[in-house]
Amino acid sequence: MKIGVLALQGDFREHIGVLQRLGVEACEVRLPRDLDGLDGLIIPGGESTTIGKLAERYGLVEPIRAMIAQKKPVWGTCAGMIVLARDIGGLNQPLIGAMDITVQRNAFGRQVDSFETELTVPALASVTPPGQPLKPFTAVFIRAPAIRAVGPEVEVLATLDDGTIVAARQGNLLATAFHPELTDDLRFHQYFLTQVALPSTPRNGQNT
Ligand code: GLN
Secondary structure, eight states, X not given: OEEEEEOSSSSHHHHHHXXXXXXXXXXXXXXXXXXXTOSEEEEOSSOHHXXXXXXXXXXXXXXXXXXXXXXXXXXXXXXXHHHHXXXXXXXXXXXXXXXXXXXXXXXXXXXXXXXXXXXXXGGGGGGSOTTSOOOOEEEEEESOOEEEEEOTTOEEEEEOTTOOEEEEEETTEEEESSOGGGSSOOHHHHHIIIIISXXXXXXXXXXX
């Protein structure tokens, strides 16, 4: 399996490091040809206006949309989640715009630029060894966005105590408002690789 990380701006190196720790071949994506032969893509955190503008300038928007249409797994973290969203409240910035979520940028205000919190994420049971309890996930939020609404095909994976949605999945698309690549907990990357990526792999003609 080979996973690309969009490497235009932001913390792509950290995602590549986690993928390598998990024994997965990982590469930096800067040009459309870098997408050739990939089994999945991560759009990292950073600054979503910059990432969107550079993606547009380098001709990456349409090839990434095509990859999503082919049901390849794509995961956006923080700024990457903003870039993946269909609706960011009317702000004018380039987007991939594929996931049926409404996202608010910088949803946690200026004073609280950054915080960490423990999330309960039932979906991570799928990457927890049998017999072991489901541990909370320490989520790092940095000038983070929030998901304010989800479409009917979107599964909510995690919320804050006040109900704010911070992780969601729509088939082959995964979105997290926080940064799993900045912790030593590899479970979200494992979830992406084994649960989001696998359904797109043909399994003995089962999906015909
Ligand atoms: N605030 C950034 C944005 O709106 C996202 C921050 C991040 O990715 N850590 O693009």
